[in-house]
Structures are given as C-alpha cells and as structure tokens.
Amino acid sequence: MKPAFVFGTRPEIIKLAPVIRAFLDRGVEPLLIHTGQHYDYEMSSVFLEELEMPPIDHHLEVGSGTQAEQTGLAMIKIEKVLVDERPDVVLVQGDTNTVLAGALASVKLKIPVAHVEAGLRSFDRTMPEEINRILADHASEVLFPPTEEARKNLEREGITENVYVVGNTVVDAVLQNAEVAERKSDVLERFGLKPKEYVLITAHRAENTDRRENLERLIEILEGLPTRAVYPMHPRTRGRLEEFGLWERMASIENLTVTKPLGYLDFLKLEKNAFAIMTDSGGIQEEAIILNVPCLTLRYNTERPETVKAGGNVLVGLEKERALGYLQRLLKDGELYRKMAGAANPFGDGKAGERIAEILMGLYKEGKLKVKS
Ligand code: UD1
Ligand code: UDP
Structure with missing residues (x-):
C-alpha cells in the first residue's frame, strides 16, 4: 500500500x-x-x-x-x-x-x-x-x-x-511528547518563568490580526494582564504589527515576553506549566484541555465546542473586560480554577x-x- x-x-x-x-x-x-x-x-x-x-x-x-x-x-x-x-x-x-x-x-x-x-x-x-x-x-x-x-x-x-x-491525533502527539518535553526543555529557565505563575498567549488568526483595530484590542488586553505572560508570536502577527506601526507598543508591554515561535517541546512545556492559556489557536484549545490548563479563547466562536461544554474553555473574544475579568476570577477563585483545569479531555x-x-x-x-x- x-x-x-x-x-x-x-x-x-x-x-x-x-x-x-x-x-x-x-x-x-x-x-x-x-x-x-x-x-x-x-x-x-x-x-x-x-x-x-x-x-x-x-x-x-x-x-x-x-x-x-x-x-x-x-x-x-x-x-x-x-x-x-x-x-x-x-x-x-x-x-x-x-x-x-x-x-x-x-x-x-x-x-x-x-x-x-x-x-x-x-x-x-x-x-x-x-x-x-x-x-x-x-x-x-x-x-x-x-x-x-x-x-x-x-x-x-x-x-x-x-x-x-x-x-x-493531537492527543497522540501530546502523550508521545509531553514527558520528553518536561525532561529536555529548559524553556522556563530561559525565560525566567515559574510553573503556574504565568499566562501563555498566542494569537495569529486572520480575523484577529488582519485589522488594525483588532490588533489594538488584543494589545489592550495584554496591557491589562495581572500576571507575567509569554507570547511566542506567529510571523503573521509580527508582520501585521509592524505594518500597522504597533510592534513597539506590543514589545514594550511590561511583564510580557514576546518571542519568536518555539519548537514543539519548548511549547508543550510552556503550556503544561502555564497558569492559564489565552489563545485563538485551534490546536492550543485542544492541548490546553488535554494538559489540564484553563483556556480563554480570544474568539467569538469555536469549531472545538467540546472544550467549552466540558468546562475547560471559555470564549472571551477580544473583549478586554471579559478576558481580564475571567483571568482575575481564576486567580481568586480556587474552586473555579480546579473546575476548569479538571475538565475532561473530549478528544480521545x-x-x-x-x-x-x-x-x-x-x-x-x-x-x-x-x-x-
Ligand atoms: C495558516 C492557516 C491557519 C492555521 C495556521 C497555523 C490557512 C488559510 N490558514 O495560517 O488555519 O491556523 O496556518 O499556524 O491556511 N509567514 C512567515 N513564515 C512562514 C509562514 C508564514 O513569515 O513560515 C507569514 C507570511 O507573512 C504569510 C503569513 O505569515 O503571509 C501568513 O501565512 P499563511 O500560511 O498564509 O497563513 P497562517 O496565518 O500561517
Ligand atoms: N505550537 C508550537 N510552537 C509555538 C506555537 C504553537 O509548537 O510557538 C504548536 C502547538 O503546540 C500546537 C500547534 O503548534 O500543536 C498549533 O498551531 P497553530 O496555533 O499555529 O495552528 P492552529 O492549531 O490554530 O491551526
């Protein structure tokens, strides 16, 4: 064959x-x-x-x-x-x-x-x-x-x-690599991050990056983050930020480390040890629930509704109040945090x-x- x-x-x-x-x-x-x-x-x-x-x-x-x-x-x-x-x-x-x-x-x-x-x-x-x-x-x-x-x-x-x-197959990939990532990657040391004390950010989707006002809304959310955060940035987003003259503003946000995209082992380790993930990625919504990390999705809809129904993912769009409000609740409300982190993986x-x-x-x-x- x-x-x-x-x-x-x-x-x-x-x-x-x-x-x-x-x-x-x-x-x-x-x-x-x-x-x-x-x-x-x-x-x-x-x-x-x-x-x-x-x-x-x-x-x-x-x-x-x-x-x-x-x-x-x-x-x-x-x-x-x-x-x-x-x-x-x-x-x-x-x-x-x-x-x-x-x-x-x-x-x-x-x-x-x-x-x-x-x-x-x-x-x-x-x-x-x-x-x-x-x-x-x-x-x-x-x-x-x-x-x-x-x-x-x-x-x-x-x-x-x-x-x-x-x-x-994302579950296969995570199970085959999470342990290797934990052992081999020194990503936390490289960025000076402590487990469960930072938020992992990714955003690259066309609807969030192709319009200047949406990128500005993303920046406003990131400027309001109450914790340390790390953002491995997709080249599309970097390109748009530069085109719209917003790169300097993004790069100078206090507490936010912006890096180039990371390899899978580094990224898996960052996901697993994050306090929460904010993303518009499809695969990362899936990985978050597999790795028991609460996910706030920077979109208004998702083709992964199973994650929302299971209770591990919340759609916050590019709404600053909603996104930051949820993050604050997660920081203060241990019960809510455990509920989201403990949501069952629906992907097999x-x-x-x-x-x-x-x-x-x-x-x-x-x-x-x-x-x-
Ligand atoms: C594509 C997919 C998207 C997926 C994403 C995964 C489509 C329509 N979109 O989006 O669903 O979530 O891949 O990451 O297929 N660029 C580079 N270097 C690269 C690749 C891209 O600089 O190696 C830059 C270029 O400026 C390019 C832009 O990123 O124009 C967008 O790349 P493209 O492949 O068109 O779409 P993605 O945004 O990557
Ligand atoms: N990923 C990675 N390094 C990064 C960002 C993402 O290895 O810096 C991995 C992540 O673990 C997931 C996949 O890339 O498996 C998600 O890709 P992306 O968000 O680009 O695409 P989508 O899933 O939204 O189509």
Missing part, C-alpha cells in the same frame, strides 16, 4: 506525525509531500526534526500569497507529484489552504482522499478555514472526525459513508493515529479504497 501525506503548516506536521509513525510501525512507508505553506525553520523544520519524521519526498515550496495564489499554486504542484507517484490514498489534516489544495488535486485525479480531523465547524463562513474544512470534507472518501459532535456535523451535510470517529485516548492506519490498511486490503464513480 502506498499512502501519501500532503501537509504544509506547523499544526499539520504535529498532528500527522502520529499517523505517519503508525504506518511506519506497520511496515508501510508513506510518501511525504510538503507544500511549503510554512517555510521558516521555526514554523516547519523544527517539528520535522523534533518529531523524528523521515525525509520529505517532495518539497513544493509554495510559500505565502493570497488565498487563491497559495491554494492554486499548491494544487498545480501537488497534481504533478500525484500524477507521477499515483498513491493509493492521500491523507490531509485539518483546514488550511494546503488541505483544500491536496484534497481537490487528489479527488480530481480519482485518488481517494482521507481527511483527518474531519467534521469541525465554526459555522462562520468568513473564516478561510471554514471554507477549507467544508470543501475538504465533501471531497473526501474516508473521514476521520475526532468526536461524535464532529461526526454529527458531517451527517447533517449528508456525509455518512466511511466515517470513523477515532479521536484527535491517544490512539487515533493507530486507528487511522489500521482502518485505511483494512479498506485497502478489501479493495474498498476507491473514489466512488
């Missing part, structure tokens, strides 16, 4: 690594295609190294661009590789432009697509990710929703065949990668891995 993985960004590498590993453990060598959507060392190679991934077979070097430029160029380059390589199935993960390009290029060549983390919906079509998820799900032959809730989203859209609830047992490999190998053996005519 010849599975191909198409990926291109930081979270895709992290969440596909356990699936790639599961195939390798079963004697199947997957083809690895990196679109190059993320290209800085600290947004890509650091993860391939830390997660000990095999060498990439095809580097497509698509890079940055507008939505159509990036997606279109990735499609053109992916198609060429798939025509040459003819894999049995193409795996994509999540909701980036790389995912949409990989799914469309494959299905149009009649190569079945398997979508890892299928069925997530924010119900906000202004997000590029929401469009990518919906289209990728509808182009896919095999779907791996992480939760029952995600499966129901697919069902509502008429997708019911070859749908397997397997958990989220850390064996999602193995299940995905087993299911796809089974379908392949039975001759069922085909695009329906």
